[in-house]
Amino acid sequence: MNYNMKEIAKLANVSQPTVSRVINGNTNVNPELRKRVLQVIESVGFQPNRAAQTLKNQNSFLIGVSVTSISNPYFMDLIESIEYEARSIGYNIILHNCENNILIEQNNLKNFIARQVDGVIIVPESDENLEILDKYKIPTVIITHVHSNFNSISISHEKGGALAADYFIRKGVQHFLYIGQGPYGKDLKLEGYKNELYANGLNFIESNYLHHPTETNNSIQLEKVIHTYIKDHLDTIFIPSLIENKDKGHSNVGVLCGNDIIAIQFITMASKYHLILNVHYHLIGFDDTILAKSYRFSSIRHPIHEMSTHSIKLLMELVSRRITSKNAITLNPLLIERS
Amino acid sequence: MNYNMKEIAKLANVSQPTVSRVINGNTNVNPELRKRVLQVIESVGFQPNRAAQTLKNQNSFLIGVSVTSISNPYFMDLIESIEYEARSIGYNIILHNCENNILIEQNNLKNFIARQVDGVIIVPESDENLEILDKYKIPTVIITHVHSNFNSISISHEKGGALAADYFIRKGVQHFLYIGQGPYGKDLKLEGYKNELYANGLNFIESNYLHHPTETNNSIQLEKVIHTYIKDHLDTIFIPSLIENKDKGHSNVGVLCGNDIIAIQFITMASKYHLILNVHYHLIGFDDTILAKSYRFSSIRHPIHEMSTHSIKLLMELVSRRITSKNAITLNPLLIERS
């Protein structure tokens, strides 16, 4: 059982508000009383009740963190980083996973409101629920998405694609592949990749864009697409390319994958045909997760630490009402080269 | 801005305690008033202030979760699972990482106390800090460690080792390797592994126990040890073993690794000598993380979901003072076979 200020006051032979003043660093306190109070606090290990403080002060020093999935190495790094940043400025995080479910996300956000969180950092599942935060005027920073009504931190996917293109060009790549995350459609990574190729007078062949055959994000299906591509181009690209470039020791095929998991799917499929990374093909993944580290392939890293730093900083500026405009911060990714 | 009960009461033309009664499901409320109140609550989207409830009720519906590291796929799965279990019974988690630092852990636990958490689930960095929880009589469940003064959920590492031994025996393995996580010392996984071999009339050769050469947990050093072992036994074990068993299509070497990361180190080193998984050697990792899934090697899985279920259940029993004895629950791991 924890003490309260009244008990501390009695033990130190002062009034309860004096204890409050000591704890809050109010200067109008006799140094001697201050010492006495601090001694008692120290000896019994008193911790002021945060719930009472929240009630009285109308702020909780709590940040609601909502993500669409926890067991994704990318979000986990993000959560770790946010927890660290929050802790270092005296805030705590309440973590919620919405499991990619809009209804759960809605409940979670309502819960944040009930908990009196000072702000929310969210990787949103949908736009609808964000209105709840708007309605209650909760300072909010959105991560990964850009939304005109909210502050946001995001990454330039185009820049990531361009970075990959640059790397491949440096390596003398002539055959540029791209394997996307979703079904066919607008893909900023691909845009950046293509544009950088064009800017260098190179061409991207549309049939080298592999993607899910359907709307459903089934990874088995993508694996089949990859498998078929490799099989069909074994004798036309992969093997000849290596032979042509045998003086360099590596081929001129470059594969950019929308994320690290896809990258591993490619590596696995390629190995079935005895194609070896950095010999028969160059490869770059996205997100630079533990997978890229352990498989030792290059990957585009999102500056997670920078993202969380900016998120918290931006959130704090909103909480303290130092800014009221809507900021959309875009950060640049960087290429982690591994050979 | 959120409403409060007083405002709801005014809008519904009832007294404020009536609003409280409606919200808390008190039956002594005129159905008509109840309806009126619920309508107002619904229309303005009122959420009772949790801080006030915490202050009044002396419980927070908050669970403090402290781990030694977040960015570890194993803990990440655990956190996700705990968040899910807590949420499904109306609790929230406050997440803290202690970064393997005793001082940070101490501050985090004090913070839990200030936050009035109803209970703590902790992967402890040290025993000392646990005394804080004991002192304040915070219901606590320890995960992974067993401690006589606390309730705990842990995994039988011996059983994991035995499971691996059984699998290897089934596969006809004759050369049993073990690569431990730490420097040389007591290792329950190894104990279970050996004992199961002995129980089957088999022998474990001590020189087949690879480990860090020093106290420092430097993974580069372990990699060198692995590398040296493979090089030295290439012609005496790995190659001959495959030749002897070429009718079966795979050798009779079995490698058990203390965790999945070590497993990948072995696979990587082995591939330098063109040794292929499930051909030149059988391998089992520990923890069944995303690494094992993507590299497709077998791994001993800890029943993470079961762990979190038991943790929350046990914690709730402590919170409600239904139990006061100290329980040490040991769960059995299971082998996920991948070929």
Added chain:
DNA sequence: ATGAAAGCGCTAACAA
């Protein structure tokens, strides 16, 4: 510089 008193939003004992 210090203490007495009010009130943050809620629940529960009590009175009506």
Added chain:
DNA sequence: TTGTTAGCGCTTTCAT
């Protein structure tokens, strides 16, 4: 069944 009242632990006037 309903409203009045006190109080959870804290901060902050307001007197002194």
